[in-house]
Amino acid sequence: MIRAEAISKSFGKLNVLRNVSVRLDAGRVVAVIGPNGSGKTTFIKTLLGMVVPDSGTVLFDNQPIEKQHAYRSQIGYMPQIGHYPANLKIRQLFEMMVDVRKNAATQLDEDLVEAFHLKGLFEKPLGTLSGGTKQKVSAALAFLFNPSVLILDEPTAGLDPLSSEILKEKIQKEHQNGKLILITSHVMSDLDELATDVLYLQDGSVQFYKTITELKLETGENKLGRVIAQLMSKVPQMS
Amino acid sequence: MNKITKYVLYDIVRNRFVMGYTLLLLAISMSFFSFESDPNKGLLSLLNIILMVVPLVSIIFSTIHFYNSYEFIELMSAQPLSRKAIFLSEYLGVAASLSLAFLVGVGIPTLVFGGDQSSLILIISGLLLTLSFVSLAFLASVITRDKAKGIGLALVLWFYFSLVYDGLVLGILFSFNDYPLEKAMLVLTALNPTDLARIMVLMKMDISALMGFTGAVFQDFFSTNYGLLVALFVLLLWVVVPVSIATRIFQKKDL
Numbered sequence: 001m002i003r004a005e006a007i008s009k010s011f012g013k014l015n016v017l018r019n020v021s022v023r024l025d026a027g028r029v030v031a032v033i034g035p036n037g038s039g040k041t042t043f044i045k046t047l048l049g050m051v052v053p054d055s056g057t058v059l060f061d062n063q064p065i066e067k068q069h070a071y072r073s074q075i076g077y078m079p080q081i082g083h084y085p086a087n088l089k090i091r092q093l094f095e096m097m098v099d100v101r102k103n104a105a106t107q108l109d110e111d112l113v114e115a116f117h118l119k120g121l122f123e124k125p126l127g128t129l130s131g132g133t134k135q136k137v138s139a140a141l142a143f144l145f146n147p148s149v150l151i152l153d154e155p156t157a158g159l160d161p162l163s164s165e166i167l168k169e170k171i172q173k174e175h176q177n178g179k180l181i182l183i184t185s186h187v188m189s190d191l192d193e194l195a196t197d198v199l200y201l202q203d204g205s206v207q208f209y210k211t212i213t214e215l216k217l218e219t220g221e222n223k224l225g226r227v228i229a230q231l232m233s234k235v236p237q238m239s
Numbered sequence: 240m241n242k243i244t245k246y247v248l249y250d251i252v253r254n255r256f257v258m259g260y261t262l263l264l265l266a267i268s269m270s271f272f273s274f275e276s277d278p279n280k281g282l283l284s285l286l287n288i289i290l291m292v293v294p295l296v297s298i299i300f301s302t303i304h305f306y307n308s309y310e311f312i313e314l315m316s317a318q319p320l321s322r323k324a325i326f327l328s329e330y331l332g333v334a335a336s337l338s339l340a341f342l343v344g345v346g347i348p349t350l351v352f353g354g355d356q357s358s359l360i361l362i363i364s365g366l367l368l369t370l371s372f373v374s375l376a377f378l379a380s381v382i383t384r385d386k387a388k389g390i391g392l393a394l395v396l397w398f399y400f401s402l403v404y405d406g407l408v409l410g411i412l413f414s415f416n417d418y419p420l421e422k423a424m425l426v427l428t429a430l431n432p433t434d435l436a437r438i439m440v441l442m443k444m445d446i447s448a449l450m451g452f453t454g455a456v457f458q459d460f461f462s463t464n465y466g467l468l469v470a471l472f473v474l475l476l477w478v479v480v481p482v483s484i485a486t487r488i489f490q491k492k493d494l
Contacts, residue, residue: 011493048317050494069321077317083310085250092246099242100318151317 001026001149001180007046007056009204016042017053018205026148029171029181031191033228034201040184041080043201044151047182048077073101076142080153082134086127090118090137093126094144101145111173112140115166131158139167143174150174150181156190168194188225198224200231207231243315243325247332251304257340260296264344267292272352279444282353282361286440289345289365290433294372295397301333301376302393306386313494322490326377330482334373341369357443360467364436364474371432371477372397378485381492404431425460429470432477439470 002024009017016039024030032040045051047058049065049072057064060071084093094113102108113119116136126134135158142150152171156164171194175181185191191198198215200207208215208231212224221227251257267288275281305312308329315325345365349358379392408427412420428434442461460466 045494050313050316052491052493069319071319072317073319075317077314079310079314079317081310082314083307084314085247085308085311087250087253088246092249096242096246097318100315100320 001061002047003059003062004043004047005057005059007053007058009042009046009051009053016204017046018203019056020201020204020206021056022199022206022209024180024182026180027175027178028197029175029183029195030197030199031195032182032184032199032201033186033191034207038201039204040201041153042204044153044182044184048072048075048151073103073145074147075149075151076145076147078138078142078150078152078155080157082138084126084134084137086125088126089123090126090129091122093137094122094141097141097144106145109143109146110140112136112143112167112170115170116140116163132160132163135159136163139170143170148179150179152181152183154185155183156185156187164190188223188228192224195224198228200228241328241331243320243328244331244335247308247329248336251332251336252339254336256300257336260300260337261340261344264292264341265348268345268348272348278353279357282349282358282440283444285345285349286361286437289361290368290437291401293341293365293368294401294433297337297369297372298376298379298393298397299390300337301373302380302390303386304333305329305377305380306389309494316494323486326486326489327482330373330377333377334370337369337373338366341365357440360443361440363471364439367471367474367478368432368436371474371481374478374480374482374485378481378488381485381488400431400433404434408434425457428457429473432474435470435474435477439467439474442466 004020004022004024007017007020008015020039020043032043034040042051046053047065049058049069052066057066059065060068060074063071065071088096098108116139118136118140121129121133126137129137135155139152139155142152150171155167155171159167168190171181171183175194175196181194183191183194192212195212197209197211199209210218212227215224215227215231216222219227219230221230268285271281271284271288272278275284312325312329316322342362346362349362353361375396376393379396380389382392383389408424411427412424428438438457438461442458461470
């Protein structure tokens with residue numbers, strides 16, 4: 001579905017991505033993990049066309065995404081921090097997104113809007129919302145247009161336990177529907193429940209990209225947190 | 240494209256700062272027109288204030304607003320929209336709201352109390368001044384990712400066009416006063432949007448006699464419809480050129 005071919009990116013002297021090549025297929029839930037500053041967010045932004053790689057290409061359904069924007073109608077993106085225009089009401093934000101993205105074919109998926117009881121807050125200005133509520137709004141927007149790819153940057157950070165469960169259930173449901181889901185997170189127990197594959201980045205290069213079952217067999221551990229801890233201690237520290 | 244503009248506008252119109260700006264302009268215009276018995280004098284005092292306040296507020300507010308909307312712009316660029324459409328919608332939203340503030344704060348009182356041709360020119364040039372400084376603000380905002388640097392750059396631009404530039408022109412006039420500089424002055428005026436706006440209004444007010452010989456040359460040029468059109472056109476360039484350069488940069492920028 002998405003293929004990154006030898007993408008490299010540097011900001012000044014800092015090499016954020018070095019020759020990253022991965023293939024992300026429909027039906028998989030890929031956990032993108034790595035230490036802080038390992039290039040996770042830059043990698044995700046490259047897939048979305050927000051960051052233009054210095055070299056290499058990203059293909060979406062075998063089409064290069066360079067200077068394209070239509071492909072993003074198939075992607076739902078939930079940013080790490082949602083800052084929205086402070087005086088806009090939640091309802092207006094949703095209306096705007098619907099204006100921008102809806103076409104006759106899309107069926108709106110309001111599962112999360114209902115599960116998070118956002119309708120009750122619809123007339124509140126976005127500037128008055130708490131961090132967690134903004135996070136719920138971001139999540140609901142990412143799933144709203146039933147996209148075939150979901151890119152979630154730290155989706156459960158800042159959510160209360162109940163909402164976090166609701167979101168995880170939703171992610172699992174969409175996984176059953178055969179979507180490609182990319183998640184970055186530092187919460188290993190969440191990823192253990194959700195992910196099928198692990199893409200481990202360090203210092204901008206892919207250390208490994210394997211299925212969770214494989215990793216557990218290799219290391220003999222049965223919790224993802226322990227697996228990663230074991231592998232991280234083996235990976236040479238470059239910085 | 241106007242899908243986003245509409246909501247950017249919704250957001251800014253309810254912004255306290257823009258409301259305050261509108262009220263400030265309204266208070267200034269009302270006081271000048273009610274203190275001066277001659278509306279032309281009121282217009283002249285108003286012009287001097289507008290030439291300082293409008294560029295300053297336009298450029299600073301737009302720059303701050305751009306940086307504060309950064310995450311929102313990021314989110315928009317993850318949607319099926321082109322960078323150009325996102326950027327221009329933001330521009331239109333900010334420009335429209337500040338123009339609206341200017342129209343309410345200066346436009347309405349001026350039309351009510353003044354109402355002749357020179358007030359019309361004042362309103363038009365004030366609007367174009369707003370647009371061109373919003374345009375310069377967007378350029379400053381895409382040049383650097385750092386908010387403090389961006390605002391600094393915006394302030395430098397304002398200082399340059401509002402204060403430094405006139406000093407430079409005066410310096411040139413004094414150093415080269417043995418030469419005929421009238422044509423050169425016309426060109427120098429065109430290189431500063433604030434000066435253009437000032438000249439356009441002054442020339443409609445028949446006070447160029449106060450401006451000496453250069454004033455006479457200006458009068459010859461700008462008081463004709465042809466001269467006015469040229470001035471308008473150059474001011475429009477000051478709106479279009481910075482924002483087009485900014486759009487180019489934004490299209491290639493990493494968010």
